[in-house]
Amino acid sequence: MRIVSFDYLKEAYGLLNANGTKVSNKRLRRMAYLDVHQNNYTAYELYNNYKKIVNSEAANNQLMVLVIVIGLITAVMLFIFT
Numbered sequence: 001m002r003i004v005s006f007d008y009l010k011e012a013y014g015l016l017n018a019n020g021t022k023v024s025n026k027r028l029r030r031m032a033y034l035d036v037h038q039n040n041y042t043a044y045e046l047y048n049n050y051k052k053i054v055n056s057e058a059a060n061n062q063l064m065v066l067v068i069v070i071g072l073i074t075a076v077m078l079f080i081f082t
Contacts, residue, residue, distance in 0.1 A: 004029060004032040004033055004036055008032060008036070009028060009029065009032055012028060012031075012032055012050070012054055013028055015053050015054060015057055016028070016050065016053060019053050021046075021049060021050070021053070023046070023050075027046070031044075031046070031047050031050045031051075034047055035047075035050070035051060035054065
Protein backbone atom coordinates (compact mmCIF):
# COMPACT_ATOMS: atom_id res chain seq x y z
CA MET A 1 0.00 0.00 0.00
CA ARG A 2 1.31 3.44 -0.85
CA ILE A 3 2.15 5.97 1.83
CA VAL A 4 -0.37 8.67 2.75
CA SER A 5 0.84 11.84 4.47
CA PHE A 6 0.62 11.80 8.27
CA ASP A 7 -0.72 15.36 8.22
CA TYR A 8 -3.58 14.23 5.97
CA LEU A 9 -4.33 11.33 8.32
CA LYS A 10 -4.28 13.59 11.36
CA GLU A 11 -6.64 16.09 9.72
CA ALA A 12 -9.02 13.35 8.55
CA TYR A 13 -9.02 11.77 12.01
CA GLY A 14 -9.93 15.11 13.58
CA LEU A 15 -12.76 15.66 11.09
CA LEU A 16 -14.17 12.19 11.69
CA ASN A 17 -14.00 12.58 15.47
CA ALA A 18 -15.74 15.95 15.28
CA ASN A 19 -18.48 14.31 13.23
CA GLY A 20 -18.90 11.44 15.70
CA THR A 21 -17.27 8.66 13.65
CA LYS A 22 -14.65 6.70 15.57
CA VAL A 23 -12.29 4.62 13.44
CA SER A 24 -9.12 2.70 14.15
CA ASN A 25 -5.77 3.85 12.79
CA LYS A 26 -5.61 0.92 10.38
CA ARG A 27 -9.09 1.60 8.99
CA LEU A 28 -8.33 5.32 8.69
CA ARG A 29 -5.17 4.57 6.68
CA ARG A 30 -7.14 2.29 4.36
CA MET A 31 -9.84 4.90 3.76
CA ALA A 32 -7.25 7.62 3.19
CA TYR A 33 -5.44 5.38 0.71
CA LEU A 34 -8.69 4.78 -1.15
CA ASP A 35 -9.43 8.51 -1.14
CA VAL A 36 -6.00 9.54 -2.40
CA HIS A 37 -5.10 6.75 -4.81
CA GLN A 38 -8.40 5.10 -5.85
CA ASN A 39 -11.00 7.85 -5.64
CA ASN A 40 -13.64 6.04 -7.72
CA TYR A 41 -14.15 3.30 -5.09
CA THR A 42 -17.76 3.26 -3.78
CA ALA A 43 -18.47 -0.24 -2.40
CA TYR A 44 -17.79 0.54 1.28
CA GLU A 45 -20.42 2.49 3.29
CA LEU A 46 -17.99 3.74 5.94
CA TYR A 47 -15.70 5.00 3.17
CA ASN A 48 -18.61 6.83 1.54
CA ASN A 49 -19.33 8.56 4.87
CA TYR A 50 -15.62 9.38 5.25
CA LYS A 51 -15.46 10.81 1.74
CA LYS A 52 -18.56 12.96 2.31
CA ILE A 53 -17.09 14.45 5.50
CA VAL A 54 -13.65 15.13 4.01
CA ASN A 55 -15.02 16.57 0.76
CA SER A 56 -17.47 18.88 2.54
CA GLU A 57 -14.61 20.27 4.63
CA ALA A 58 -12.50 20.79 1.51
CA ALA A 59 -15.41 22.57 -0.20
CA ASN A 60 -15.83 24.85 2.82
CA ASN A 61 -12.12 25.70 2.75
CA GLN A 62 -12.24 26.47 -0.98
CA LEU A 63 -15.24 28.73 -0.46
CA MET A 64 -13.46 30.65 2.30
CA VAL A 65 -10.38 31.13 0.10
CA LEU A 66 -12.57 32.31 -2.78
CA VAL A 67 -14.31 34.89 -0.59
CA ILE A 68 -10.96 36.16 0.72
CA VAL A 69 -9.49 36.46 -2.78
CA ILE A 70 -12.55 38.28 -4.13
CA GLY A 71 -12.42 40.61 -1.13
CA LEU A 72 -8.75 41.38 -1.74
CA ILE A 73 -9.31 41.99 -5.45
CA THR A 74 -12.22 44.31 -4.66
CA ALA A 75 -10.13 46.22 -2.12
CA VAL A 76 -7.27 46.61 -4.60
CA MET A 77 -9.65 47.80 -7.33
CA LEU A 78 -11.22 50.35 -4.99
CA PHE A 79 -7.78 51.55 -3.92
CA ILE A 80 -6.59 51.93 -7.54
CA PHE A 81 -9.70 53.62 -8.94
CA THR A 82 -10.41 56.07 -6.09
